[in-house]
Amino acid sequence: MGIKAVVAGAAGGIGQPLSLLLKTSTLITELSLYDVVNTPGVAADLSHISSPAKVTGYLPKDDGAKAAFKNADLIVIPAGIPRKPGMTRDDLFKINAGIVKGLIEAIAEVAPKAYILIISNPVNSTVPIAAETLKAAGVFDAKRLFGVTTLDIVRAETFVAEIAGKASPQELTVPVIGGHSGETIVPLFSQVEPKVEIPEDKYDALVKRVQFGGDEVVAAKDGAGSATLSMAYAGYRFAEKVLKALNGETGIIEPSYVYLPGVPGGEEIAKETGVDFFSVPIQLGKYGVEKALNPLANITDKEKELLKVAIEGLKGNISKGVTFAQTPAQK
Numbered sequence: 129m130g131i132k133a134v135v136a137g138a139a140g141g142i143g144q145p146l147s148l149l150l151k152t153s154t155l156i157t158e159l160s161l162y163d164v165v166n167t168p169g170v171a172a173d174l175s176h177i178s179s180p181a182k183v184t185g186y187l188p189k190d191d192g193a194k195a196a197f198k199n200a201d202l203i204v205i206p207a208g209i210p211r212k213p214g215m216t217r218d219d220l221f222k223i224n225a226g227i228v229k230g231l232i233e234a235i236a237e238v239a240p241k242a243y244i245l246i247i248s249n250p251v252n253s254t255v256p257i258a259a260e261t262l263k264a265a266g267v268f269d270a271k272r273l274f275g276v277t278t279l280d281i282v283r284a285e286t287f288v289a290e291i292a293g294k295a296s297p298q299e300l301t302v303p304v305i306g307g308h309s310g311e312t313i314v315p316l317f318s319q320v321e322p323k324v325e326i327p328e329d330k331y332d333a334l335v336k337r338v339q340f341g342g343d344e345v346v347a348a349k350d351g352a353g354s355a356t357l358s359m360a361y362a363g364y365r366f367a368e369k370v371l372k373a374l375n376g377e378t379g380i381i382e383p384s385y386v387y388l389p390g391v392p393g394g395e396e397i398a399k400e401t402g403v404d405f406f407s408v409p410i411q412l413g414k415y416g417v418e419k420a421l422n423p424l425a426n427i428t429d430k431e432k433e434l435l436k437v438a439i440e441g442l443k444g445n446i447s448k449g450v451t452f453a454q455t456p457a458q459k
């Protein structure tokens with residue numbers, strides 16, 4: 129089976145290294161790169177790599193977005209502006225909301241069955257925008273729409289391993305649930321596998337570091353953007369799991385920000401949290417999310433407190449996205 133993958137925003141700080149990683153996958157036979165600039169060059173460069181995927185670059189002219197997306201199996205979207213110091217992810221809404229909506233409208237027309245992976249911030253709002261836009265086009269399948277929160281997990285693994293003195297962070301599974309910004313990010317250190325002891329006096333700082341890891345990078349880049357390389361790694365890690373699921377592998381589990389009422393097992397979590405969009409561990413299959421796993425049953429009192437704050441923040445982010453998508457564009 130051939131798999132067609134697309135990166136929308138492929139010429140950007142995340143888009144280029146993410147496209148490189150996707151080009152190395154032997155599961156992809158066709159890799160389409162879409163951006164408003166520079167994709168012919170990025171595609172020519174990647175096309176010299178000796179892996180199976182045929183690489184093509186598309187620009188907006190000649191209906192390039194639709195040509196790029198046509199009949200795709202997997203579309204990853206890191207299109208949009210990144211933060212500068214002093215900005216929140218919500219400050220990106222004004223510009224990125226419209227970019228995501230436009231891209232999703234094109235996808236709805238020409239690739240309604242694609243797995244859509246949204247990286248563009250604010251993820252807490254851009255995923256609801258995508259869901260509403262797909263609903264309006266009559267092609268929404270919650271089992272195939274994902275907000276990529278993997279960078280929070282990657283960071284949690286790294287920071288927990290540092291504290292727990294583990295040489296190999298990749299041996300740890302650290303569930304991180306909720307959303308993807310500040311206090312909406314909820315690491316569940318009580319459910320780390322294999323179990324680790326977080327010293328009491330280090331717990332709060334560790335939670336904060338996972339929640340605000342993005343700010344560390346924004347500050348260090350000092351006006352030159354936000355995380356790109358670690359995000360490309362995280363984006364590929366999630367995309368690779370989707371590719372394996374598409375290829376028939378079973379038992380693949382990773383957290384992602386999904387529309388809970390639309391995925392098996394999600395309704396109960398939506399009732400418990402009071403929000404429809406939420407990141408939880410999901411099991412992936414050939415046709416999308418097979419089930420959402422409920423991580424809430426055994427959480428600690430401290431994690432319950434974090435969850436409460438996260439849910440309050442998420443409610444506003446979600447309704448802002450839904451309202452934007454449902455409001456007709458001003459002429």
Ligand SMILES: NC(=O)c1ccc[n+]([C@@H]2O[C@H](COP(=O)([O-])OP(=O)(O)OC[C@H]3O[C@@H](n4cnc5c(N)ncnc54)[C@H](O)[C@@H]3O)[C@@H](O)[C@H]2O)c1
Binds near residue numbers: 164251276355356
């Ligand atoms: N989900 C996460 O964990 C996570 C992590 C890091 C960054 N991000 C977000 O990813 C986004 C991209 O970050 P970056 O550092 O790559 O930014 P960047 O500015 O380097 O790249 C963005 C790219 O998007 C392109 N673009 C703009 N409008 C477009 C459109 N309509 N169609 C197609 N492409 C378009 C730009 O030309 C540019 O090449 C930002 O919103 C950032 O906040 C998310």
Ligand SMILES: O=C(O)C[C@H](O)C(=O)O
Binds near residue numbers: 211249341343345346
């Ligand atoms: O911090 C950002 O704005 C980018 C990204 O969401 C991150 O977590 O690094």
